[in-house]
Structures are given as C-alpha cells and as structure tokens.
Amino acid sequence: MSEPSYGHREGGHSVSQSQERLAELAAEYDAKDELRGKRAEFVLDDTVYLDGNSLGALPAAVPAKVADTVAREWGELRIRSWTQSGWWTAPERIGELIAPLVGAAPGQVVVGDSTSVNVFKAVVAAVRLSDGPAAGRDEILVDSATFPTDGYIAESAARLTGCRVRALPVGEMAASVGPATAAVLANHADYRTGRLHDLPGLTAAARAAGAVTVWDLCHTAGALPVGLDEHGVDLAVGCTYKYLNGGPGSPAYLYVAHRHQAAFDSPLPGWNSHAEPFGMRPEFEPAKGAVRGRVGTPDILSMAALEAALGVWEGVSVDAVRAKSLALTDFFLRCVEAYVPEGRVVSVTPVAHAERGSQVALECADAERVMGELIARGVVGDYRAPDVLRFGFTPLYVGFAEVERAARVLAEVLRG
Ligand SMILES: Cc1ncc(COP(=O)(O)O)c(C=O)c1O
C-alpha cells in the first residue's frame, strides 16, 4: 500500500505540536490536495461532516436528476420509461459504475435491494456453490464483531441450508477455515473500530480450503481499493449510501465473480432474475450473468439518485482517495494527540495503514454526551454504544483544516 504524499508519516506524532503549527500544516495539505476541487460537487455547509461512513453527503447533481426522473420520465413518459429512460436496465447499468470502484471487471455487479437482502442471497448462494452439508461442509464462518445484520442473516441462512454458524474474530478466520467450512462471511472493515481486515489473505485461505467467501464492503467501497477480481473474491455485497454517497436507503449491490455465475443459485429468484421476465412462464430459468442476482422491480427513484451520485467519480482514482484518506486519518490522530487532555480518549483504530479503513474510533467515557456536544458545535460524527466516538473521513469532500478543527473542538468539549 503506498504512503500518502502529504508530508507526514504514521508514528511520527509529536505531542508538542502547537495549534498554530497544525493549522499551518492543514493549510499546506489542503493546498496540495489533488481532490480538493471535488468538494464543490457536494452540497455542504460550514459543518465539519465526519459521518460519511454512515450517510454520505448529497452530491450536487442529484436533485436535478431526481426531479427529471419524477417530472419527465415518470410524469410525462410514464410506462414508456421502462425502456426509453433505461429504467429496466438500471440495476446492471449502475452496477457497471460501481464495478471499477471495487476492482471488478464488467458484468459482475448488479444493484438492488438492501445490503441485508444481498447478504442473504450471497450467503445462501455461497453454501450452494460449495460442496455443501451433504458432503460434510456445514459450517458458515462469521466475523464475531460483525455489523449485526450480517450475523442475524447468517444464522437464518444456516438454518435454511442445514449449516451452523461459527463466529470468530476475523483475524482468526484464515487459520480456522477447514474441510467443514462451506462459506465465510466477513466485513472488509469493522464498522465500530475502523479496522481493515486482510481480504486477500482470508480469501486465499478460504479458497485453499474449498470454502466460498462473501465480503461485506459497506465500510470500504469508495474509500480504498478493494480489488475483488485481483484477490479472487467469490461474492461480495455493499451499501451505496456511505462513501458512494447514493442517499438514504439507496440500493445496495451484489458482486458475483464470473466463474460462479453459471452456478449461482439465488435463494430469492424473482421475475427479474429470470432469463425472460416478460415471458411470464411458470418455470424458472435464471438469467445469464450477475443479472440473476436481481429479484423484483428496481426502485427507480433511489437508483436515479445513486446514478447521479456516482458521477462524482469521473476522473477520480481510488488510489488517490486512499492516499488522502490515510493522510486525513493520520492527521486527525496527530491533532487529537496534540490537543486532547491525556487519558480522555483511546483510539481503537489501528495505527498501521494496512489495518485502517477510513474512520477513526475513539473510546471515550460519556461518549454519547460528548458526541451530542460536538454536533452542537458543528462537528458531526456519530456514537456507537457503549463508548465509541466514530469519525468517518470521506476524501472527496473532507479537508485537512476541517480535521484540525474537529480535533480542536473535541479537546474543548473534553476540557469542559
Ligand atoms: C457493515 C454493514 N453491513 C450491513 C449494513 C446494513 O445495511 P442495510 O441496512 O442497508 O441492509 C450496514 C449498515 O447499515 C453495515 O455497516
């Protein structure tokens, strides 16, 4: 992973940095920031918005696109829009916009439903792609610190497929996959701590053991290179409302590697998964390709918002986003160390770049009240029970001066 070129390195913090010096540095980094022009493509105010790891900010192109979809495509063209406005093919067309952001060649990503629903499709399909319980593969390995929905759905998928769930810390999974493992479900980054997990290593270990991997990319897609094809991932899912800025409840996506598409057996075969949906035939014949991961009618208004939102990626390299993300989180940790009274917060986000996503999580006594105070003072992060302050850094619109301000305000709140 390449070092950011913003002039400082992890581990190089100095507690004696003065506020003036850090403010100067922030200005220097902002001046050098090759992504700084992107901020103008979002609707933002002078709030420091560090919650893009939960809901990304509104891209400025979205309102007009949604208005046109409502007024012209729906209001005037009505039913004709399924073909004339490209509504019917939106799931695969928008999938192609997401594909390069997660390192997938065309034809493998389809958009639709929520992440939760796609976790269900993928985990059941993963068990069906494996040798399965009849051949002694009856274990689904799950990340024990997972975002809850993945764990709940894995349990249900296990009951439906005759498997059992074994929950383990992600770091122990690679050494634990074995001849009984059918599927492995893991988060690429931990939603609470921001820890980045070893996707290449765990994927390779699972493959060597004959298991099928499902990665949840909610906290990494749009923040760092994922490399789905490069690392031989089998199946993946993710949401689009965090670093992809698709809007509240925007549709999620499902990745099915080319080599699995012919055998991908969705547990939710709807008429949109059919090879000939308008044939209206009683027998199910799956569509070819990732399209068989579709289920029912696409939610066009949300898709319109998402499609417009993805326009901000024009000319942006994910490597540049990653370099800035690491520089932002490094700088935040450095400012927190310089400003915050000793012992008031403890970072639970790894210092090593290879283990860090795009958020910083600070354990803090009275975290819920502290976050309320921060928000009241114009610094928006979020709080996760029982004691974590989360700050998400979206490189497309967060700048270094904002990072310095966030740490300064945090220190003011903590000093009382
Ligand atoms: C890692 C992870 N997986 C799944 C979800 C749930 O997604 P959804 O509510 O869109 O189904 C979230 C966030 O809500 C998440 O952070």
Ligand SMILES: Nc1c(O)cccc1C(=O)C[C@H](N)C(=O)O
């Ligand atoms: N999806 C959310 C929602 O509908 C309301 C509030 C928050 C969310 C989130 O996405 C939470 C987020 N996945 C998390 O990492 O905590």
